[in-house]
Amino acid sequence: MPQTMTSADLRTHNQVRLLRAVHDAAVPLTRAEAARVLGIGRNTAAALVGELEQARLLHEVPAETGGRGRPTTLLVPHPEGPLAFAVDFREDTWTLASVELGGAITELEGGEHDRTPHAFTEIRAAIERHATDRLAVVGFATSGPIRDGRRLHISHLGWDEVDLDVLIGADWPETLVDNDARLAGLAEARRGALRGTGTAMHFHIDFDIGGTLLLRGDAQRGAHGIAGEFGHMPLTGSALECMCGVRGCWSLDVGANALVRRFGARPGYVEGRDFAREILRRAEDGDPQAAAALDANAAALGKGLGALANALDPEAISLSGLGLDLIRLRRDLIESACAENLMAFRRDAPPQILPGTMGDAGPLTGAAEIAWDALLTPDRVKNRLQGA
Template sequence: MIVADLEAARAVAEEEPRAGARGRPGRPVALRGDRFVSLGLELNVDYVSAVVLDLAGRTRLAETRAATTSTDLDGLLAIARDALAQGADGCTVLGAGVAVPALVRGDDRTVAWAPNLRAGAEGASLARALDDLLPGVRVGVSNDANCAAYAEAHHGAATGVDHALYLTGTVGIGAGIVQDGEVMRGAAGFAGEVGHMPIGDSTATCGCGRRGCWEASVGLHAMLAAVGMPELDTPLRSAEAVAARAAADPAVRAGLERVGRDLGLGIAMLSSVLDPEVVVLGGYFAPLGDLVLDPARRTLDERLASAAQVRPELRLSSLGTGAAALGAAELALGPVLAGERDLTGPG
């Protein structure tokens, strides 16, 4: 009866029985993706992203745009409207989430601290603005690294990994910690705020106002300063330009070597505390590849305290700047997949 109701609601579909099964063959049931979707968004310093994910886990739409300001709420709402029109037309939106480079309180709605975003992002303003766009849909707000880590664990470079650490590679540096497919958030939900660890250049000024933070040595702006190149419209475009220049410019390669060493220092510290099996590097790190990974690996080998420690495998993100939006969309489906929402009613 339950399966019949879900099938009538176009939430599941029965498939053909599997060959070779003994006894009376059962009919496997699979989730359908033609009616129910979720919306995932990301607001970052210099870009906004949107992903529409269907109930079967397929991405119906993914888009990233340059942001005009570091709190481009209008740009976020515009990409959200376009994503709904192009990727969710005729579908029921079950949930929505927005990822931000910030500390988010345990209510999954309130931004507590967003040092890299301008005034106006803190509090519940983002959630309320999206509430108006999606009446009747619960909108959650989450840390961008946590969302990206969740996406990598379910769709990307950390799939099948029991314990993974994800590092963002944008203006800020954050971490998402994944254990057995679930994000570890800590007592107050603030775990992973690694960008402000005192690692690297002790004189470098951070966006938080202090000196010596890790992201002031390995964040996007720090990397561009190290190689003497300008910022382009998104982190990926900036990094692609740097990688192209590095092929012929030894000064650029030397700058990336310094960034890679400071990256390795932080990973060594986190590895000693968390013992991850895999570290996934997202954002601008992906186009640079071994230009930063090789010095990071060497530094990691030098800094691990004991030969008994296993160096985590460093992997590049396979999801690009859409990782956090994809993770936000996936997390928005959580209550549905946990059986907390009835899909058999009208709507």
């Protein structure tokens, strides 16, 4: 027998859509605007909002109308509603934040760590210090691929197949973990430069380059959650062997390590980032050796983007990390190298290459988004309404 939707299911479906609209909006929605976005009548919207208010999922406050027009209300997070926590775990630091419906982030705590899995014990303690009964889900951003969502590979820390179920023990609140470059892309698609795009790509450039394909505001994860290792495709013809085990990876030509190597020094993970910045400064001051290294990096970036655009046809590509400097200093070179690698018939409509707007907050914002994705499901919302 085909499954039919009951009127209660339909109600929950619309409640989830309403919460989603409030969460995704760039600025707080009025109740009338939310009704328009959902394509429902004002009375239906008023009833849905009333139920969500009772379940402490949404709150209505009077909107400023400047004395003109019908008085209306703004839909804002309920002051006693659920909260997500977001963690940005980097190679040397971590940050913990609390995130409301709508995406407002409050940083709670952060610090350096000793580059061992002990860092997770510190983060767990911080979550406990700040948690109240409003905490519902934790979203966690970490560097490196995470196989099957559970096995962590952070080559710069020497972590190989580290079991997240051991690090994130049974005493943690429900926790969703994803890769930082993918989460930075998700943040751009939901709240940054790629908002509203259908097919887009985001690349974060640090020591090397990582990225994600974004379809209608969601990041593609692949069969084992490890899609998006675009940096480990041989897009630019390098003859070197990469630390991933493949020869000729794109990452050997783009990023801080590639800049340092092109400059004639040995890439190293500790000071490599600062040294790369120094090379960019020298290039800006006209040092020819530094300028050549920067040119090579920008050209390799553009070539790879062109090759990927042939395969995936993104309407826009955003960049973060060192990518922002590369756009600022060598936009023309990136675009011409990209065009050179585009199939001829595509060259009159190349993908837009944009600076990301989330900055350093990208991974944390993306972590908050996956936590809220887990909260804004029909089952969760139904449970909450039934408990009200």
